[in-house]
Amino acid sequence: MAVVEREARLETPAEVKAQCEAFRTTFQNLRGEIGKVVVGHGEVVEAVLMSLFAGGNVLLEGVPGLGKTLLVRTLAQALTLPFSRIQFTPDLMPADVIGTNIVMEDPETGRRRFEFQKGPIFAQVVLADEINRATPKTQSALLEAMQERSVTSSGTTYKLAQPFIVLATQNPIEQEGTYPLPEAQLDRFIFKIVVGYSQLDDLITILDRTTGSATPEASKVLDGPGILAMQQLVRGCIVAPHVKEYVARLVLATHPGTNTAAGGANGPTNKYIRCGASPRAAQALLLGGKVKALIDGRYHVSFGDIKSVAAMSLRHRLIVNFEAEADKVDTDTLVRQILELTPTEPVKA
Numbered sequence: 001m002a003v004v005e006r007e008a009r010l011e012t013p014a015e016v017k018a019q020c021e022a023f024r025t026t027f028q029n030l031r032g033e034i035g036k037v038v039v040g041h042g043e044v045v046e047a048v049l050m051s052l053f054a055g056g057n058v059l060l061e062g063v064p065g066l067g068k069t070l071l072v073r074t075l076a077q078a079l080t081l082p083f084s085r086i087q088f089t090p091d092l093m094p095a096d097v098i099g100t101n102i103v104m105e106d107p108e109t110g111r112r113r114f115e116f117q118k119g120p121i122f123a124q125v126v127l128a129d130e131i132n133r134a135t136p137k138t139q140s141a142l143l144e145a146m147q148e149r150s151v152t153s154s155g156t157t158y159k160l161a162q163p164f165i166v167l168a169t170q171n172p173i174e175q176e177g178t179y180p181l182p183e184a185q186l187d188r189f190i191f192k193i194v195v196g197y198s199q200l201d202d203l204i205t206i207l208d209r210t211t212g213s214a215t216p217e218a219s220k221v222l223d224g225p226g227i228l229a230m231q232q233l234v235r236g237c238i239v240a241p242h243v244k245e246y247v248a249r250l251v252l253a254t255h256p257g258t259n260t261a262a263g264g265a266n267g268p269t270n271k272y273i274r275c276g277a278s279p280r281a282a283q284a285l286l287l288g289g290k291v292k293a294l295i296d297g298r299y300h301v302s303f304g305d306i307k308s309v310a311a312m313s314l315r316h317r318l319i320v321n322f323e324a325e326a327d328k329v330d331t332d333t334l335v336r337q338i339l340e341l342t343p344t345e346p347v348k349a
Contacts, residue, residue: 016299019233023294026222026230027053030078033218037074038067039209040202047193047312048075048167050295054287055231056190057146057166059131059181059316066195068169072127080223081163084123088134090177094141097121098151116153121145124161124224128168132178139185142166146188163227183275183319190284191309192316237290238300244286246344247306251282253342254318262341268334272324277317284313303344311335 027049034045044060048071051058060068069085076083086097099119105112120126121142131139145151149160168189173180186192198206209216222230252260254269254276261269269276288309289301296305315331324334 020294020297020299023053023230023233024297026226027295030075030221033078033221034071034074036216037077037218038071039205040198041067041071041195044193044195045071046295047191048072050288050291050309051191052163052165052227053230053234053291054190054284055163055165055234056284056287057168057188059186059189059192060167060169060195061172061192062169062195064171066197068195069127069129072125072167072169074218075167076125076127077218078221079125079227080220081124081227082161083125083127084120085127085129086120087129088131088138090133090135092134092138094138095119097138097141098145098153101154114154116156116158118158119151121151122158122160124164126164126166128166130170131168132170132173132181134179136179136182139179139181143185143188146185161224163224163231186316187278187280189316190280190287191312193312194315234287234290234294237293239286239290240300242345243289243301243303243306245346246303246342247282247285247289249346250285250306250310250338250342251277251279253338254281254314262338267341268329268337272320272327272329272334273318274321275319277314281314281317285309288313307339310339314338 030049031045034049038045048058048060052075060071062068073083073085086092097119098121099117101114102117103112104115126145128142145160145164146166149162149164151158151160170181171178249260252258253262254273255261256270256273256276261267263269285306286301289305292305292308293299293301311332314335318331318334320329320331320334324330
C-alpha cells in the first residue's frame with residue numbers, strides 16, 4: 001500500500017511508515033514547543049498546526065486577551081521562517097500591507113525611477129492581528145496572497161516564498177469598531193477556530209508564567225523545506241472513493257433550494273441558510289481529514305476524520321438568513337444538524 005506518490009518511484013511500505021512516523025513526531029514536537037509558552041487550548045493549537053501542514057490559512061476568533069496573538073508568535077518562533085505582524089486598524093491602507101512603489105534616485109546619473117518596496121505580506125508566516133478592525137478595502141488586499149500566493153502591484157506580479165501562511169485573529173463581530181470580513185476572504189481560510197476562555201488550572205499556570213521572573217520560549221523545530229515535505233506527505237494520504245463522495249455530499253447538503261439540501265424542503269439548510277459552502281469547503285474537509293488521519297497513526301482517511309474537522313471547515317462558509325438570526329441558530333448548530341442528516345453512505349433510491 002503506497003500512501004505517498006512520487007514521480008521517480010513508489011516508496012515501499014516500510015518507507016511510507018517511516019515518513020508517517022516522522023510526521024507524527026514532528027507534529028508532537030512542534031505542539032510541545034508551543035505548549036512551553038501557550039497554556040491550555042490544546043484543540044486550538046492542534047487545529048492551527050493542522051492548517052499549517054494542510055497548506056491553508058487560519059482564522060482565530062475570540063475576545064481580547066485569550067492568547068491568540070501569543071499562539072501565532074510562538075508558532076513563528078518554532079519555525080525557521082521569516083515572520084511579520086500586521087496590526088490592522090481602521091486607518092490601515094492596502095499599500096501598508098502589500099507594499100508600494102517609491103521614487104529612487106541614482107546618485108551617479110541623477111535619474112529617478114520607481115522601485116517597489118515590499119510590504120509585510122512578503123514574509124512566510126504572517127500574523128494579521130485583529131483583521132476585522134480594518135476596512136473591507138484593506139482586508140481585500142490579502143485576497144491574492146492568500147489564494148494565489150502572489151502580490152500584484154502596478155501591473156507586476158511578485159511570487160511569495162513558499163511555504164506561506166496567513167494566521168489572522170479577530171474579535172467577535174459584536175465588538176465595537178469591527179467590520180465583517182468579506183465572504184470571499186472568509187472562504188480563503190481553511191479553518192475558522194474559536195478560542196474560548198481558559199480553565200481554572202490553566203489560568204493559574206498562566207499567572208505563574210506571566211507574573212514570575214522566568215520567560216519561557218519555544219525552540220526551533222522545523223524549517224521551510226521540512227514543512228513543504230510534510231505538506232506533500234499529507235496530500236499523498238489515501239482517501240477511499242466512498243469517503244471522498246461523503247465529503248462532496250456533505251458540502252452539497254449545505255446548499256439551500258436544491259434536492260441535496262440537508263433535511264429536504266423543511267430541513268435546516270432550506271430554513272436557515274442563505275448561501276452554502278463552496279468547493280473550497282470540500283478541499284478543507286479532505287485536507288483536514290488527511291492531517292487528522294496521519295496524526296492518529298493511520299494511512300487512510302475515515303468518516304470520523306471528516307466529521308472531526310467539519311465545524312472549523314464549514315462554520316465560516318455558511319451564510320445564514322434573517323430567520324436563523326431571529327431564532328438564534330448559529331453556524332455551529334447548523335453544521336451539527338447537517339452532519340446528523342447526511343448519512344455516510346448514499347441513500348439508495
